[in-house]
Structure formats: structure tokens, C-alpha cells
Amino acid sequence: MAFEQVEESPRSLSSTALRFILLATLLLLWGTSLAIYRLFFSPLSKFPGPKLAAVTGWVETYHDVFRGGQLIFKLGEWHEEYGPIVRINPWEVHIADPDFVQVLFASNSQFDKKIEWKYRTGIPHSSFDTIEHQHHRMRRSAVAPFFSKQKILGITDFISQKAQRLCDRLETEFAGSGRPAILNNCFTAMTFDVITHYAFARSFEYMEDPNFEAPFTNAAKELATTLHTMGHFPWLLSLLQGLPQKWSVAMNPAMGAIFGFHGEIEDQIRAIKSGSNDAHKDVEHKTVFSELLNSDLPTEEKAVERLKHEGKPTHLHTQNTTLTCPGGSIVAGGVETTSTALSKATFYVLENPAIATRLRAELDSVFPDPRITPSLATLEALPYLSAIVNETLRITIGISSRTARKSRKAPIIFKDIIIPAGADFSMTAYYTHTDPRIWDKPHEFVPERWLGKALAKNDEPLSKYLVAFSKGPRMCLGINLARAELYIGMAVVFRRLELELFETGRAAVEMKADYFIPFPDRATKGVRVLVK
Numbered sequence: 103m104a105f106e107q108v109e110e111s112p113r114s115l116s117s118t119a120l121r122f123i124l125l126a127t128l129l130l131l132w133g134t135s136l137a138i139y140r141l142f143f144s145p146l147s148k149f150p151g152p153k154l155a156a157v158t159g160w161v162e163t164y165h166d167v168f169r170g171g172q173l174i175f176k177l178g179e180w181h182e183e184y185g186p187i188v189r190i191n192p193w194e195v196h197i198a199d200p201d202f203v204q205v206l207f208a209s210n211s212q213f214d215k216k217i218e219w220k221y222r223t224g225i226p227h228s229s230f231d232t233i234e235h236q237h238h239r240m241r242r243s244a245v246a247p248f249f250s251k252q253k254i255l256g257i258t259d260f261i262s263q264k265a266q267r268l269c270d271r272l273e274t275e276f277a278g279s280g281r282p283a284i285l286n287n288c289f290t291a292m293t294f295d296v297i298t299h300y301a302f303a304r305s306f307e308y309m310e311d312p313n314f315e316a317p318f319t320n321a322a323k324e325l326a327t328t329l330h331t332m333g334h335f336p337w338l339l340s341l342l343q344g345l346p347q348k349w350s351v352a353m354n355p356a357m358g359a360i361f362g363f364h365g366e367i368e369d370q371i372r373a374i375k376s377g378s379n380d381a382h383k384d385v386e387h388k389t390v391f392s393e394l395l396n397s398d399l400p401t402e403e404k405a406v407e408r409l410k411h412e413g414k415p416t417h418l419h420t421q422n423t424t425l426t427c428p429g430g431s432i433v434a435g436g437v438e439t440t441s442t443a444l445s446k447a448t449f450y451v452l453e454n455p456a457i458a459t460r461l462r463a464e465l466d467s468v469f470p471d472p473r474i475t476p477s478l479a480t481l482e483a484l485p486y487l488s489a490i491v492n493e494t495l496r497i498t499i500g501i502s503s504r505t506a507r508k509s510r511k512a513p514i515i516f517k518d519i520i521i522p523a524g525a526d527f528s529m530t531a532y533y534t535h536t537d538p539r540i541w542d543k544p545h546e547f548v549p550e551r552w553l554g555k556a557l558a559k560n561d562e563p564l565s566k567y568l569v570a571f572s573k574g575p576r577m578c579l580g581i582n583l584a585r586a587e588l589y590i591g592m593a594v595v596f597r598r599l600e601l602e603l604f605e606t607g608r609a610a611v612e613m614k615a616d617y618f619i620p621f622p623d624r625a626t627k628g629v630r631v632l633v634k
């Protein structure tokens with residue numbers, strides 16, 4: 103018996119070892135063949151770029167997940183080394199030729215989005231994260247009328263009231279006190295109240311918080327830093343979906359605000375569906391959900407589960423509800439992008455007294471009573487204010503993540519480049535907006551470039567290269583609202599208040615990491631001002 107055991111043991115050990123070696127060899131063979139295929143036979147093999155990035159997506163993961171939103175800067179280094187078109191992973195090329203905007207953002211394009219990103223913001227059923235072109239078109243056409251210029255004109259009085267209220271509070275509570283106001287908080291409160299009033303007839307009134315704190319968006323911003331992780335490891339999302347709500351709140355108490363809001367939105371959709379909704383009784387316009395539910399969308403597109411993705415901030419679902427992070431849906435798209443643009447615009451104007459003086463002089467000419475805001479049309483007709491709005495959109499890069507698309511059937515032809523059908527291709531607004539072939543002093547805030555003919559260095563109109571809201575079928579749905587808030591916000595603040603920057607330098611406004619939206623240095627306290 104003992105003799106048999108001694109004989110069997112080495113035999114079973116060696117067969118385990120053999121199996122292991124076989125498996126390792128197969129894996130090695132598979133990995134090597136895949137690497138050889140990707141390097142030499144893939145349809146993208148002829149494109150230049152780092153070899154390791156062509157072989158594996160882990161290079162992107164390393165820069166975005168482990169180095170924290172740093173791929174955006176790596177892209178610039180790669181373009182310097184390899185030229186205007188670079189293969190950045192096995193499936194995608196990135197383009198840094200500003201004229202490619204005509205292809206990427208063509209109004210008649212029928213591109214799909216990148217399938218791998220469908221779940222990274224947690225709203226896979228929203229228009230924003232709808233991958234396929236036709237499907238996106240159907241969903242978007244149902245919600246687009248709600249954000250038309252005409253409809254937005256109907257809430258400019260509300261935006262103006264909020265901007266005036268902000269100035270009232272800054273004058274009475276901060277002026278002469280030596281206490282700095284954090285403009286990021288002020289404008290977040292303002293834009294949050296505006297979008298929640300407009301879309302859901304339920305303004306959160308964060309403007310009335312003593313410090314303009316918006317717990318909802320603070321939590322959302324924190325969660326934005328998980329965006330790359332969710333994109334690269336989607337299974338983590340499923341894991342989080344299983345978490346009970348109370349665990350999330352215990353980990354981050356600010357989540358309570360988010361869960362409460364999500365509950366309200368779901369109730370609102372159900373109430374509209376059952377005909378018992380009274381959410382818009384106090385406002386003149388409909389809510390975004392009444393618009394969607396009364397649209398021609400097929401029944402399955404009107405399901406509560408689908409609609410809540412349209413209206414809610416982007417989120418990571420947990421059991422019965424969601425965790426939130428900013429991104430492209432109506433609330434998140436409508437808050438952080440616009441409030442950041444407003445605070446950065448104020449910073450750049452205050453940083454340069456000549457710009458502030460010229461802006462104030464222009465505003466005085468149409469804005470005699472500082473408490474009575476002129477119409478949006480009057481403000482939009484002001485050349486210098488318009489130049490400031492455009493320059494703000496250029497330099498602040500509302501969405502920093504690259505815009506990636508795929509042409510399913512036909513190859514993309516641009517100059518002497520052919521991008522094969524089925525490959526992902528992308529551009530990054532940060533590079534389009536700072537390309538020295540187009541812009542003079544690209545890293546400086548120069549509103550004057552938008553005055554007169556406003557031509558690029560290559561004599562094309564500058565507006566051709568301003569892609570802050572993207573262009574084409576996927577362009578920002580909230581562009582009219584965002585522009586109205588920028589015009590009204592800047593005009594009211596600079597007409598009413600004398601502000602001075604308080605311990606605020608470029609670190610407060612310049613991008614240090616890309617988490618879909620640009621993040622400044624973690625240590626910065628935001629754009630802080632003293633009210634004189």
C-alpha cells in the first residue's frame with residue numbers, strides 16, 4: 103500500500119506540472135500570436151505609435167486608472183513623437199490634426215460611440231451613452247425640443263433671478279468682510295438650481311445654502327474619479343450594483359442627497375405616467391419627462407428604467423438605486439461643465455484688469471440699472487462679452503475626455519489617411535483648442551482673437567475649431583442653456599460686483615487630470631474672490 107503511494111505521488115505531481123506547463127505554453131502562444139497579429143496584421147498595424155500600446159489596452163489602463171487621468175497628457179507626448187495620427191491602443195487611433203474636426207463632427211455623420219465606454223458612467227440607456235447611431239437619433243429627437251433655443255428663452259428670467267440673487271448674497275454677506283467666496287460653489291449652486299427647476303420643476307435651492315454648498319455635486323465629483331476604473335473594469339460596476347444603499351451612504355454621507363433625488367425622479371416619472379403628476383404646477387413649462395412621455399418614442403423607450411437614465415446624473419447603480427458621478431446626462435451635463443466655465447471665466451477676466459475694464463464698459467452701455475438684466479438677445483449682441491464667452495469655452499475645455507467614434511461599414515478617408523471600417527478613431531478638444539497651427543498664444547486667455555473677422559492662423563474662421571460642445575449629431579444637447587447661463591452669469595456678476603482674486607492662481611483653473619471633466623490640482627481651494 104505504502105509502496106503504491108510512493109509510486110503514485112510523483113506521477114500525479116508531474117501530471118499536474120505538465121498540465122500547468124501546457125496551459126502556460128498555450129497562454130504564451132495565444133498572447134504571442136495576439137501580439138504578432140496586433141503588431142503586424144491588424145487593420146491598424148500600419149499606424150505609428152508606441153508598440154506596447156498597439157499590443158495591449160493595459161497601457162491606457164495604466165495612464166488613466168493607475169496614474170489617475172493622465173492619458174490625456176501622454177497623448178500629447180505620443181503625437182510629438184509619432185505625428186498627427188497615433189495608434190493609442192489595439193483598436194483605436196487618435197488624431198491631432200485640427201482639420202479632422204470636419205470628419206469627426208460632420209453634421210451628416212452616422213458614427214457609433216465606443217462600445218467599451220457604454221457602462222463607464224452608469225447610464226447605458228441615456229441618449230448620451232447610446233452606442234448605435236440610429237438608436238441615438240431616435241432617443242435624442244424625443245428630448246431635443248425641450249432644449250431648443252426657443253424653449254430656453256422661456257427660462258432666461260429664472261436664470262437672471264438666480265444670478266441677481268447670487269450678487270445680492272455676495273454683496274450683503276461677503277462685501278467688505280474679508281471673507282472670500284468660492285466661486286466654484288456659487289456657480290454650481292446656481293447652475294444646479296437652474297437645471298433642476300427647468301428639467302424637473304424641482305429646484306434644489308442650493309443658492310440658499312449659507313456656503314453655497316451643493317452636497318449632491320460634491321459627491322458626484324468625487325465619484326467622477328472612478329470613471330476610468332469603471333470603463334476599464336466594467337465588472338466592478340456589477341459588484342457595486344449589488345451593494346445595499348445604506349452601505350454607500352455609510353461610506354459617503356453625501357450620497358444621501360443623491361439617493362433622495364433619484365427617488366424623487368423615479369416618483370416623478372411614475373406620477374406622470376399614471377396621470378397624477380403635479381410637478382410642473384408651479385412652473386410654466388413641462389418637465390423633461392412629460393416631454394419624453396408625450397413624444398413618439400416606442401413604448402419600451404418610455405419605461406421608467408430607461409427614462410431615469412435620461413434625466414439622472416450619471417451614476418453607478420447600486421441595489422434599487424444609483425451612485426452618481428458627473429458626465430453627460432441632463433443634470434450632470436448641465437451643472438459641472440457650465441459652473442466650471444463660469445468660475446474660470448471670472449478668474450481669467452479678473453486676472454487681467456484690462457479685460458475686466460473693457461467688459462464693464464461694454465456692459466454699462468446696455469445695462470443701465472444693475473438690478474434689471476437686459477434680454478439675452480441684447481447680451482448676445484455685445485461683441486466683447488461674446489468674445490469672452492467663446493474664449494472661455496476654448497480655454498476651459500468643458501469635457502476633457504477624448505471624443506471617440508467608429509464607422510461601422512465604410513472606411514474614413516482624410517487627406518492621405520484611411521482609417522478602416524470598424525476601427526475606433528478619436529480627437530481631444532484640449533489639443534484642438536490649443537493647436538499652435540490655429541491659435542496664437544494658445545495657452546493665454548485672449549478674448550480679442552474673437553473680435554472682427556476672427557480668423558485662425560490658416561485663415562479659416564476660428565469658430566470652425568471651437569468644439570467645446572462637440573458638433574454634429576452628438577453635439578451637446580444643453581448648448582442653448584449653457585450659453586444663456588454664461589452670458590447672463592458673466593453680465594450680471596461683472597455689472598454688479600467689484601471682485602478681487604483671493605489667493606487664487608492658475609493652479610485653480612488649469613487641468614491636472616482628466617476624469618471626463620478636467621480636474622485641477624487636488625490641493626486647490628477653487629477660484630476664490632473678495633467682494634469689495
Ligand code: HEM
Binds near residue numbers: 242581
Ligand atoms: C459649458 C457647458 C457645457 C459643455 C462644454 C458641454 C459639452 C458637451 C459635449 C462636448 C458633449 C458631447 C459629448 C460626447 O460626444 O461624448 C455634450 C453632450 C451632452 N450635454 Fe453638454 N455641455 C455643457 C453644458 C450642458 C448643459 C447645460 C446641459 C443640460 C441640459 C448639457 C447636457 C448634455 C447632454 C444631455 C449631452 C448628451 C447629448 C447626446 O449624446 O445626444 N450640457 N456636452
